[in-house]
Amino acid sequence: MTAQGLTARRGGPLRGVVRAPGDKSISHRSLILGALADGTTEVEGLLEGDDVLATAQAMRAFGAVVERLGDGRWRVQGKGGFAEPADVVDCGNAGTGVRLIMGAAAGFALAATFTGDASLRGRPMNRILGPLGQMGASWVCRAGGRLPLTLQGGGLQAIEYRLPVPSAQVKSAVLLAGLHAQGETVVIEPEATRDHTERMLRAFGATVAVSDAGGERTIRLAPGQKLRGAAIRVPGDPSSAAFPLVAALVVPGSEVTVEGVLLNPLRAGLFETLREMGADLAYANLRDQGGEPVGDVTARHSALKGVDVPPERAPSMIDEYPILAVAAAFADGPTRMRGVGEMRVKESDRIALMAAGLAACSAGVEEEPAGLTVTGTGRPAAGGARVATHGDHRIAMSHLVLGLAAEAAVAVDEPGMIATSFPGFVELMRGLGAEIA
Ligand code: S3P
Numbered sequence: 001m002t003a004q005g006l007t008a009r010r011g012g013p014l015r016g017v018v019r020a021p022g023d024k025s026i027s028h029r030s031l032i033l034g035a036l037a038d039g040t041t042e043v044e045g046l047l048e049g050d051d052v053l054a055t056a057q058a059m060r061a062f063g064a065v066v067e068r069l070g071d072g073r074w075r076v077q078g079k080g081g082f083a084e085p086a087d088v089v090d091c092g093n094a095g096t097g098v099r100l101i102m103g104a105a106a107g108f109a110l111a112a113t114f115t116g117d118a119s120l121r122g123r124p125m126n127r128i129l130g131p132l133g134q135m136g137a138s139w140v141c142r143a144g145g146r147l148p149l150t151l152q153g154g155g156l157q158a159i160e161y162r163l164p165v166p167s168a169q170v171k172s173a174v175l176l177a178g179l180h181a182q183g184e185t186v187v188i189e190p191e192a193t194r195d196h197t198e199r200m201l202r203a204f205g206a207t208v209a210v211s212d213a214g215g216e217r218t219i220r221l222a223p224g225q226k227l228r229g230a231a232i233r234v235p236g237d238p239s240s241a242a243f244p245l246v247a248a249l250v251v252p253g254s255e256v257t258v259e260g261v262l263l264n265p266l267r268a269g270l271f272e273t274l275r276e277m278g279a280d281l282a283y284a285n286l287r288d289q290g291g292e293p294v295g296d297v298t299a300r301h302s303a304l305k306g307v308d309v310p311p312e313r314a315p316s317m318i319d320e321y322p323i324l325a326v327a328a329a330f331a332d333g334p335t336r337m338r339g340v341g342e343m344r345v346k347e348s349d350r351i352a353l354m355a356a357g358l359a360a361c362s363a364g365v366e367e368e369p370a371g372l373t374v375t376g377t378g379r380p381a382a383g384g385a386r387v388a389t390h391g392d393h394r395i396a397m398s399h400l401v402l403g404l405a406a407e408a409a410v411a412v413d414e415p416g417m418i419a420t421s422f423p424g425f426v427e428l429m430r431g432l433g434a435e436i437a
Contacts, residue, residue: 008403103173107180109154311339
């Protein structure tokens with residue numbers, strides 16, 4: 001990869017068997033819970049992307065001993081709590097990292113200053129500062145709840161918090177703060193979001209009660225629970241597996257298997273949607289890995305048709321709409337994505353950038369305040385554009401996949417950002433036969 005950008009063009013079929021990198025959500029959590037716990041946490045399959053490496057560095061700053069033992073093998077010696085960092089904590093590009101760490105840090109009597117890259121410094125932190133403030137944390141920050149921000153934690157009171165936006169990051173920040181609050185912490189989710197924090201808290205020995213009633217999910221965390229170090233095997237990231245799998249669906253003659261993909265139903269909305277579009281996606285070797293469902297996923301080139309994606313599915317595929325929009329550009333008819341306003345506050349405004357990128361590639365696209373409609377003709381998209389990614393890894397990978405099947409090549413700027421979530425993406429895709437230069 002170079003600073004000049006990357007170009008993907010149509011070549012032969014994609015074929016092969018690969019492993020997706022470790023799940024980003026679970027990787028962040030394994031380091032943070034490992035640092036909060038007493039004793040040793042051993043992690044296998046950790047995502048060694050820039051986002052997670054920033055979290056590893058942050059956990060060192062809060063007093064944990066974090067060591068890399070080998071490829072994806074990490075050890076965290078937790079001290080049963082966080083100590084005050086001696087310097088500013090830089091979370092890089094990682095919204096999940098900074099929001100979960102701020103939640104965890106709020107439980108301790110310490111001051112910590114957080115910052116990140118230009119994208120992270122532009123993202124809203126008010127969504128976690130609201131509930132953390134109700135619990136008793138205080139802070140100073142830039143206008144609009146933006147980083148850099150100095151948080152003062154300690155002396156928290158538990159709250160009952162109903163999520164105003166379907167965000168696992170907000171839920172997780174409240175639960176992690178609740179570990180060190182007085183009283184029982186309750187989070188109510190009108191729409192269920194990824195539940196890795198709940199699952200992993202249990203793996204670290206905590207009791208977390210989850211109940212579903214009237215379409216809502218309620219999570220209860222009793223106070224005063226001690227976490228004990230655990231052994232974590234991180235499954236493959238479905239959000240990363242999505243790129244080679246969609247590439248196989250749109251490049252004629254392709255067949256690609258991604259092994260060991262996390263198939264937690266709260267993460268698998270893309271695969272469900274692709275199947276509704278007519279995708280030949282097969283699951284094999286379904287198994288349980290450390291309390292999470294995992295399987296091998298095979299995609300074969302398929303004639304896709306446009307569908308309406310149910311808005312209530314959004315939390316289970318929120319990071320996958322950019323690559324779904326690419327699949328939709330090769331489908332026959334409109335694919336309507338609604339209720340996806342959260343896409344606008346990710347690493348970039350992903351509705352605006354996908355609309356711009358697809359339009360530049362002459363695909364039929366309409367942008368809505370909280371939605372995107374992509375209308376394909378069943379024939380390859382034209383392509384032939386250079387796309388501005390605004391430093392967003394998923395915008396870059398999505399357009400490179402588009403270029404692999406489009407009539408003319410597609411180029412992206414800032415490809416270095418791909419390493420935040422998918423180090424080795426270009427090499428993996430080339431290994432399948434992709435022409436990316
Ligand atoms: C994540 C939750 C999602 C997702 C992000 C990872 C997590 O964000 O977009 O990439 O690990 O909890 P929100 O919870 O804010 O939707």
